[in-house]
Amino acid sequence: MGSSCLVRVLIFSIMPATSNKPYRVGRSKTGLGLFATKPIKKGTRIIRYFGPILDSRIPEHDEIENKYLFELNGRWTIDGSVRKNLARYINHSCRPNAESDVRPRERKVYIRAIRNIEPGDEINYDYGTDYFKAYLKPIGCKCDSCEKKRKKLRAEARAEAAKVKARAERKAQKAGAKVAKKKKLNGHAFAKANGRVRV
Numbered sequence: 001m002g003s004s005c006l007v008r009v010l011i012f013s014i015m016p017a018t019s020n021k022p023y024r025v026g027r028s029k030t031g032l033g034l035f036a037t038k039p040i041k042k043g044t045r046i047i048r049y050f051g052p053i054l055d056s057r058i059p060e061h062d063e064i065e066n067k068y069l070f071e072l073n074g075r076w077t078i079d080g081s082v083r084k085n086l087a088r089y090i091n092h093s094c095r096p097n098a099e100s101d102v103r104p105r106e107r108k109v110y111i112r113a114i115r116n117i118e119p120g121d122e123i124n125y126d127y128g129t130d131y132f133k134a135y136l137k138p139i140g141c142k143c144d145s146c147e148k149k150r151k152k153l154r155a156e157a158r159a160e161a162a163k164v165k166a167r168a169e170r171k172a173q174k175a176g177a178k179v180a181k182k183k184k185l186n187g188h189a190f191a192k193a194n195g196r197v198r199v
């Protein structure tokens with residue numbers, strides 16, 4: 001029994017850990033991201049954001065700096081930079097399909113679906129105002145929602161420029177027509193004065 005148990009443990013440990021999970025790490029616009037591989041219903045807890053718990057009152061902890069720190073409150077922070085923490089691949093979105101469920105007392109964070117997520121969809125949550133202001137605003141947020149907004153603004157600017165151009169062209173055309181009309185009238189007047197019709 002002991003040996004078969006060990007074999008089972010070994011087999012289990014070499015099986016890919018993500019096989020029965022509804023997500024995988026994949027390429028996203030900004031590098032890597034976490035993508036749904038199965039439908040995920042709104043309200044489902046997708047993954048835990050985990051790592052060593054840092055205590056800001058311990059100077060060595062307070063010195064740790066990386067972009068995967070998840071602050072639970074004024075004192076406790078999760079250092080999510082550990083390799084096994086696949087939730088660290090989840091990118092920010094201003095219009096996300098998931099959210100972080102922060103439980104400071106348990107010192108745990110879960111990422112939960114706030115919309116139905118389809119296979120192939122990238123999983124996102126809102127990193128919050130502080131992160132946005134510090135890291136995303138200076139370089140321009142690359143999330144779908146912001147890309148769409150920028151695209152819309154560019155399209156509106158193009159449409160406005162086209163309108164201005166069309167107006168200017170109409171104006172120029174009108175001015176041209178006026179000049180032509182004037183010339184014609186003059187010609188007519190001249191022909192009349194001579195008593196002959198010009199061809």
Ligand SMILES: [Zn+2]
Binds near residue numbers: 095142143145
């Ligand atoms: Zn955005």
